[in-house]
Amino acid sequence: MALPAPADLRLPWLAAVAWGAALWGALRPPGGGLLLVGAASVVVALVALTVAARRRASDLSLTSPAVTATATLLVLVAMVTSASLRTGGAGSGAVAEVAARSSPATVVGSVVSDPRPVASSGFASAGERTVVVRVLVHRITAARGEWDVRSTVVVLGEGAWEDVRLGATVRFRGVLATADGDAAALVRPRGEPTVVGEPDVWWRAAEVVRAGVRDAVAPRPRDQRALVPSLVVGDDSELDPELADDFRTTGLTHLLAVSGTNLTLVLGFVVLLGRWCGVRGRGRLLLGALTIVAFVLVARSEPSVVRAAAMGAVALLALAHDGRRRGIRTLAVAVLALLAWEPRMAVAAGFALSVLATAGILLVAPVWRDALARWVPRWAAEAIAVPAAAQLACTPVVAALSGEVSLVAVVANLLVAPAVAPATVLGLAGGLLAIAVVPVGQLVAMPAAWSVGWIVVVARWGAGLPVPSIGWGTGGWPLVLLTALCVVAALTAHRLLRRARWSLAAAGLGLLAVLVPVPTPGWPPHGWVVAACDVGQGDAVVLNAGPGAGVVVDAGPDARLVDRCLDRLGIEHVPLLVLTHFHADHVDGLDGVLDGRTVGEVEVSPVSDPAESAAAVTATLAERGLSPVVSAYGVPRQVGDVVVNRVWPEPSATPQALAAAGPNDASVVLVATVRGVDVLLTGDVEPEAQRGLGRTLGALEVDVLKVPHHGSRHQSVEWLTATGASVALVSAGRDNTYGHPAPALLDVLRGAGMTVLRTDRDGDSLVVVRDGGLATTALPAVGTPSP
Known part of the structure; x- marks a missing residue:
C-alpha cells in the first residue's frame, strides 16, 4: 500500500505529537516540575539551533532535522501545558471553591x-423531568463574597429550565457541588431562572432556521419528523431511543449528529448556488466562509460542531486542491488548529472518530478503490471503498x-449513502423556505x-x-489485538x-456471519437455575424449567434482544410467561419471546396500566391464540422444574387501591424455587409495596434477589437486605439516563454480603448450582448496546 513521501509526513507527525501531548496533559495533568523541564528543554533546543545557525546557515532550511526537532519539542510542551492548565483550571477558581x-x-x-430533558438523574422531584443545561458563569455571589468569573457549570434543573x-x-x-470533567461545578437550582438578557440576534436567527426545519417535516411520520432535523442541524430532541440504538448497531450513528459530511454537502450546495448567481473568485471564498459560520451557529457552536466544520472544510479544500496528494497534510493542519483551540478535544471520542474516518478515506480508500476497479465499475468501487475504509479506521475506537x-456497518453505510445528500440539502432548503x-x-x-x-428502513433491517x-x-x-488486525x-x-473470486467469497462469509448465529461453547453452563438477560433498560428473567424449557418473567423493551438471549439459553418452550406489569421496558419485547417458541400460559398484573400497552399485549397474544390471565395469589404451582408462587399484589387490595398505587407497585411479585434455589422476582415494586410485602410475609429469606426497578435509588433497603440473598441480579441498560443502578444501593447490597451482577456491565447474568453451592457467571453482551 503506497504511503505519502517522507517529506509529506512532517505535518502528520506534528499533529500526532500534538494529539498525544494534549491527551497526556488532559488525562494526567503534570506538576510544575514537568512543565519547567519542558520549558528548559525548549530553551536548550533554541540555543543549540542558534549556535548551529551561526556555524552553517544552510542547516536552517524548513526541511532540516533541527527545525523538525525544535517544532516537535515546541508542540509537545505547548500542548501538554495548555491541556493540563485547561483541565486543572476547571477544578479551580471561585466557582470550584464554592462547590467544594x-x-x-x-x-x-x-x-x-x-x-x-432526561427521564431522571436522581435529582428530580416526583413527576418532574431533570433538565440538563450548561451555563457559562459571569458572576457568582456566595456567603463569602462576590466574584466575576468565567467558568462553565452544569445545571440540573426542572420545570421552567426546559424553556430557557x-x-x-x-x-x-442554587446549591453547587463538585463535578468531574470540564465543568467547574454541578448546580441544583432552587426555583426558576430569571432571564435578564435575551439571546443575541444570531442565536435568534439560528433558532428560526431550526424551527423552520421542524415545521418543514411536521406532517411526516414520527421517525422522519425526528431524523431530518437531527441530520440537518443536529436537533435530536425528538429522536426515538430505540431508533438511535438501531443506528448504533448498524454503524450509522454519525448520521444522528452534525458531521463533516453535513457541512461538505451544505457548503457544496451553497457554492454551486453562488456560481449560478455569478459569484466568482474571492467572493466564492467569502460565501463559503459565511456558510461555515452560519452552519456552526444553526447547529450550535459546541466543540463537536466546530470539529465537524473543520473536517468538512478539510474535505472541501482537499477536493479543490488535489485532495489525494495534499489531503493528509490538510487534515494534520486541521488537527493542530482544533487542538490549539481546545486541547481537551484530544480525549473526545468524536474527535478521534472524525480524524480516523477522514484519514481512512484519504489513505486507505483510494488503494481499495483501485483494487476493486479491476473487476467492478469505478463508481461502484468508490462507493464500496469509502465507507469500508472509514469504518475500518474507526473500528478500534467504536x-x-x-x-x-x-458486522453490518459497511453494507448499511453503502445502502444509505445515496439518501444522505438529498436528505441534508433538501431538508435545509425546505426549512429555509418554511420560514x-x-x-x-x-x-x-x-x-x-x-x-x-x-435510512430508517436500513437501520432497522440491519x-x-x-x-x-x-x-x-x-x-x-x-x-x-483489534487495532493490530485493522x-x-x-x-x-x-x-x-x-x-x-476471493472478494465474493469473503462477502459470502460475511453474509453467513450476520445471518447464522454461532453457538457459544459452554453456554449456558450445566446447572444454571436463573438468568437475567441483557435486554437494555428493562427486565427479562428466565428460570430453568428443564431441557429446552424456561419460565420467562417479563420480556424487556426489545424483541430482538430477548429473542437472542433465549436462543443462547436454548429455550424452545415457555410453559409460563409472566408479565409483571405493562410498562414498555417489561412488555415491548413480547414478540421476541413468542416467535419460534411454544408458549403455554401467560399471566399478567391485575392493573392494566398503561391502558394502551395492556391492549397491545392482549392483541399480540390473541394473534397467537393466547389469552392473558391474572395469576392466583398464594398458590404454589409446579411448572416443569420450577415451583412458582405469587406473593403480591395482595388479594385484599381493591381495584381502586391498586390503580391508585400505580403500575410499579402493582407489579406481580413471585417467589420461585428452581432445583432447591429460592428466587425472589420483584418487578418494579417501590418502597411502599416493599414495606407492604414485609408486613404481609414477614421475614422472607431467599437465595437470589432480582433487585426491583433496575436498581433505582428508591428502595426499602431494610426489606431488601432482610431477604438474606447471596446473589443480587440487576437488569439495567448501559448508559441509561435514569442513573440505574444507583451506586449507593449497590454498596448496601454488597455490604449485606450479596454478589451483585448487573446486565449493563456483565451482559447475560446466570446463577449456577455448582458443588452444592451457588456460583455466578456472565456472558458479555453480543449485540446492541443498551439505550
Missing part, C-alpha cells in the same frame, strides 16, 4: 447549550466505546423525509439481523479486493 463547600450561591451566566433559550443570560440561585464490532411559506417548505422537504425513511455485531472486550489487550487489513486487503 456545597454552598448555595446566586449565579448570573449565559446559557451555552440547549436544555436537554440558548444565548440567554439568566440569574438563579469497540472501546461499545464493547462490540459491527416564509410553510406549505412550500413542506413540499420541498418531502423528498428529504422520504430519504431518511429509507439491527434486526440475527448477528449484526459481535461482542469485543474493552480492555487493553483486546483493543490492542492495521493488517488496511495494509493487505487490497490484494484480496483485486481478485473477484
Whole structure:
C-alpha cells in the first residue's frame, strides 16, 4: 500500500505529537516540575539551533532535522501545558471553591447549550423531568463574597429550565457541588431562572432556521419528523431511543449528529448556488466562509460542531486542491488548529472518530478503490471503498466505546449513502423556505423525509439481523489485538479486493456471519437455575424449567434482544410467561419471546396500566391464540422444574387501591424455587409495596434477589437486605439516563454480603448450582448496546 513521501509526513507527525501531548496533559495533568523541564528543554533546543545557525546557515532550511526537532519539542510542551492548565483550571477558581463547600450561591451566566430533558438523574422531584443545561458563569455571589468569573457549570434543573433559550443570560440561585470533567461545578437550582438578557440576534436567527426545519417535516411520520432535523442541524430532541440504538448497531450513528459530511454537502450546495448567481473568485471564498459560520451557529457552536466544520472544510479544500496528494497534510493542519483551540478535544471520542474516518478515506480508500476497479465499475468501487475504509479506521475506537464490532456497518453505510445528500440539502432548503411559506417548505422537504425513511428502513433491517455485531472486550489487550488486525487489513486487503473470486467469497462469509448465529461453547453452563438477560433498560428473567424449557418473567423493551438471549439459553418452550406489569421496558419485547417458541400460559398484573400497552399485549397474544390471565395469589404451582408462587399484589387490595398505587407497585411479585434455589422476582415494586410485602410475609429469606426497578435509588433497603440473598441480579441498560443502578444501593447490597451482577456491565447474568453451592457467571453482551 503506497504511503505519502517522507517529506509529506512532517505535518502528520506534528499533529500526532500534538494529539498525544494534549491527551497526556488532559488525562494526567503534570506538576510544575514537568512543565519547567519542558520549558528548559525548549530553551536548550533554541540555543543549540542558534549556535548551529551561526556555524552553517544552510542547516536552517524548513526541511532540516533541527527545525523538525525544535517544532516537535515546541508542540509537545505547548500542548501538554495548555491541556493540563485547561483541565486543572476547571477544578479551580471561585466557582470550584464554592462547590467544594456545597454552598448555595446566586449565579448570573449565559446559557451555552440547549436544555436537554432526561427521564431522571436522581435529582428530580416526583413527576418532574431533570433538565440538563450548561451555563457559562459571569458572576457568582456566595456567603463569602462576590466574584466575576468565567467558568462553565452544569445545571440540573426542572420545570421552567426546559424553556430557557440558548444565548440567554439568566440569574438563579442554587446549591453547587463538585463535578468531574470540564465543568467547574454541578448546580441544583432552587426555583426558576430569571432571564435578564435575551439571546443575541444570531442565536435568534439560528433558532428560526431550526424551527423552520421542524415545521418543514411536521406532517411526516414520527421517525422522519425526528431524523431530518437531527441530520440537518443536529436537533435530536425528538429522536426515538430505540431508533438511535438501531443506528448504533448498524454503524450509522454519525448520521444522528452534525458531521463533516453535513457541512461538505451544505457548503457544496451553497457554492454551486453562488456560481449560478455569478459569484466568482474571492467572493466564492467569502460565501463559503459565511456558510461555515452560519452552519456552526444553526447547529450550535459546541466543540463537536466546530470539529465537524473543520473536517468538512478539510474535505472541501482537499477536493479543490488535489485532495489525494495534499489531503493528509490538510487534515494534520486541521488537527493542530482544533487542538490549539481546545486541547481537551484530544480525549473526545468524536474527535478521534472524525480524524480516523477522514484519514481512512484519504489513505486507505483510494488503494481499495483501485483494487476493486479491476473487476467492478469505478463508481461502484468508490462507493464500496469509502465507507469500508472509514469504518475500518474507526473500528478500534467504536469497540472501546461499545464493547462490540459491527458486522453490518459497511453494507448499511453503502445502502444509505445515496439518501444522505438529498436528505441534508433538501431538508435545509425546505426549512429555509418554511420560514416564509410553510406549505412550500413542506413540499420541498418531502423528498428529504422520504430519504431518511429509507435510512430508517436500513437501520432497522440491519439491527434486526440475527448477528449484526459481535461482542469485543474493552480492555487493553483486546483493543490492542483489534487495532493490530485493522492495521493488517488496511495494509493487505487490497490484494484480496483485486481478485473477484476471493472478494465474493469473503462477502459470502460475511453474509453467513450476520445471518447464522454461532453457538457459544459452554453456554449456558450445566446447572444454571436463573438468568437475567441483557435486554437494555428493562427486565427479562428466565428460570430453568428443564431441557429446552424456561419460565420467562417479563420480556424487556426489545424483541430482538430477548429473542437472542433465549436462543443462547436454548429455550424452545415457555410453559409460563409472566408479565409483571405493562410498562414498555417489561412488555415491548413480547414478540421476541413468542416467535419460534411454544408458549403455554401467560399471566399478567391485575392493573392494566398503561391502558394502551395492556391492549397491545392482549392483541399480540390473541394473534397467537393466547389469552392473558391474572395469576392466583398464594398458590404454589409446579411448572416443569420450577415451583412458582405469587406473593403480591395482595388479594385484599381493591381495584381502586391498586390503580391508585400505580403500575410499579402493582407489579406481580413471585417467589420461585428452581432445583432447591429460592428466587425472589420483584418487578418494579417501590418502597411502599416493599414495606407492604414485609408486613404481609414477614421475614422472607431467599437465595437470589432480582433487585426491583433496575436498581433505582428508591428502595426499602431494610426489606431488601432482610431477604438474606447471596446473589443480587440487576437488569439495567448501559448508559441509561435514569442513573440505574444507583451506586449507593449497590454498596448496601454488597455490604449485606450479596454478589451483585448487573446486565449493563456483565451482559447475560446466570446463577449456577455448582458443588452444592451457588456460583455466578456472565456472558458479555453480543449485540446492541443498551439505550
